[in-house]
Amino acid sequence: MVSISSLLYPLLLVSLGATSPVHLRDHDTSLGDQLKFTPGGVSILCLLPFVSRALCPRSTSPGTTVSTPIGTAHGTQASKGAFRFAVKYGSAARWQDSQVSNTWQLPNNSTDVTALPLACAQTDLDPSAYSEDCLSMLLYVPQGISSSSKVPTFLWIHGGSFVSGSATDAGLDGSNFAIATNSIVAVVQYRLGALGFNSPDGRTNFAVKDIMTALQFLHTVIPSFGGDATKITIAGQSSGANMVRALLAVPGASWLFQSAVLQSDPMDYGFLSASVQSELQSYFNTQINCAATDNACINALSLDDVLTASDALYDNGVGVDQSATQEEPMRPVHDGNLITSTLDSMTPFPWQSKPILLSTVMNEAGPAIYNEFTDPITASFFDLVVDSAFEQPRAGNLLNSSHYRVPVLADGAADARVQLEAMGTDQVWRCPTWTFARNWAGHGGSAFVGLYTLGETYPDNTGTPFCTQAGSVCHEDDIEIVFGTAANPSPAQSALITEVQARYNAFLHTGNPNPAHSSYATWSAASSSSVPALHLGSSGTATMGACDPTFWGTTNVPYDYQVFGI
Template identity: 55%
Template structure:
């Protein structure tokens, strides 16, 4: 769980929270505890009770596939899927990564059962991560062969660009691969300062890592039965921000055919070069290394790098308000790799790919009801909190609108309900709908949805509202898509089946429509036709009417000109 500074716990600075999946504990059948540092931990009853924190058990058998860069060794999963772990790229500290030219297991492992260590991040034991972390897990149904030519689904995890991994809870791709008859690839990339805060001022190393992951897939996936011309990229939260970043990189366009963005906090926009320079200068002071003092930089311990990163993350808003609080370290609109802001602040480029954009019912509840707002908030606090987050002009427009009027909760008014609705609309839902309108107005196709059913993601239960019936918090869509909900209800099972069928269709045709389910209308410039996922009909626009958010009340990317 991300720890935010007290200053940043006011409403929508916090609503920022693209909290992504917490790092998970992993275990498989290794030859030695040294091959799997979590093997013993996952045997403990208290850990095994949380089934999703430890991976699916695999059989002891292994198998191999011949690829253009050598023999790929994998394990045979009891589910009927073969799982391959591989290092897709390598990089020196704060240098561009380059695609692997030989097949190698992650972290120097000697056993194909080995799962990759996470990229360096705070909040986990040092033994759980490594700077040598540019790895992916490839899930291949056992019925596939090199002539199968099936679609490929590549997933990018969330975590505010500072945490998460390919082994996060719920990201076992076996069920999704079987249900969609596709190859599922789950990747990880350099996080935080190591991927986005390079002392010499270079930008977007993390984004280049993801491009290299796509390049690796492009070159090698045919050996497993995958069609490299039918790659769909997908991600949740900051992972979805990364997908949006890829859509803004013309040079990477040939590597994928369609994209899925789940719960992308689009209100922020990409980071500006000016803000990046401000944050970079502050970071270099924190590590006490000059921009080109590579001896100093390489002598830093990983803990030194992460501690300085944590300080910068918490102080970024004070240094430059446009950095925001949820993703102050994020991809930069550098004009070279990323060539468009893909928002309403500049001419939108011509596009042609199909995209699927979704949010969840209560995106902001995880933050609003957690941390500082753990008890009911008096109604007279609503406007001051909005002013602290939005500034007077936007706050007054919000307070005078009909969309966020006081609601009675348990017989009394609680401003948190208004704040979570406001935060959900402002940071996620309305900004996503605006993005979809821009996308289809410039040549692409878009399908928009909102989850009204979810599955409480591990860690979300710490915020009681996220366990209440009918509440769908940020991240609660992940296990629905992957089909990894432990002990699902009938409603959850039905939605898992539906979404996997729709994703299969989208990968094959660019449309999520399936005869067995209600029609999902394509978005238009006047109506995004947001499908109620888990419910019925379409979701009313409400404050997401373009005359309100984006016009009467600007998004952050408009206010700060980023």
């Protein structure tokens, strides 16, 4: 009797391309044993075209090698439950629009799949750590998904006042978030400073277009990793959230993402106006000592020349025009071309359909105030600071309000930094965010607003005693809560991480941050007149305080974007 294995054996040799007897193991075994598994753990019989695929189990995870439409992606194990892929998503000549990569390439011409990309050019780093060729991203893919899974994607845009930061910043390992939310996480880099916003001939918003290029790249490749290109949420913190807001104001970018998350966006600044950008551009050109049309001069500029001029613009932009601000003199420009709306109270607010999630932290201004004033300040000095910073009549209206009144103590030792920090938090972050939420909800969109009452001290804040004391939640202290990267979380922090990631999971899938069948408090959406800002880290909702629509943002105390008409 002829065995089935003897019939299959010659067929197997043909299918494997063998021309002489082969041994699948070094030691003598039966053919049945020889046919059991390939090095990848799949039966060799499954290589035969007539063997039913139902009998041959397939891997449920893309693993560290994934075939994409633009080539094979090679990655590495990032954690116990996720893989990491570093990739160059685009390329751009200096002061030119970026182009989407049409082949899968590791960043910076690397051949090491475990290597991290160099940051975009910035003077905060050693030159060996950055490059102009920096349009890279890190993809974090949870194990257990297949190309048919169609999970959502969370694209994260780092902060850093548009002059610093990278995809490898502290706390931005997306593995834990990807696992907890069953999503693909993409942490993306973009051109910074003058390289991102200040071509000598006046063109701008290159950094905004870089993120659009990254999104187009994701549309091409994420289906291969198990992602659904119609379920991309863009998110960012601080200037990264400012970038998200800019993309919300770009009609041509709308198809690239379904929803947005804005954490600690300094909305008080507004976008730069075209006229102010022109002033800042003229100043930059004096720093590089090149006329706008002098291509020979411009082409001869070294990267150091550009970075030096960029730093000068950052340091002195507020002196060129007050609306430039001290923190973001290089930022998205309302050029009327790419960015067609101010998305603030200065111009008609456009109709919206996307769900957004907005959050701030309790002490956004903590680092700025307590690093500037390292010792307690008196009530009289507080009056001088407010008068100088806000000018009349805003200063007088602020000082006469009950919201920021410095208490009179028996020993006269009240530290007015408390009120100054609260005022800065309300002015730059909290109150304009609430105004934005009301505008968004009043024009068709859904907006969920949160306030972090608990956080994890971010590395930038460890040198600021105020930010390390119990009860403080400073700017950036939400990052490691969202990503689940806090090194030694307390039970309360662990519970908050679990809750926030569950809410983000629901938001990524449905546009609503209320997980089904959970015991968490209902997170209600804002309306055109009400902002029920949910406490994240404690129970209840935030008190309105100075964010009452009749106070900040009115003729009594206008936001900066209103004062400067931008």
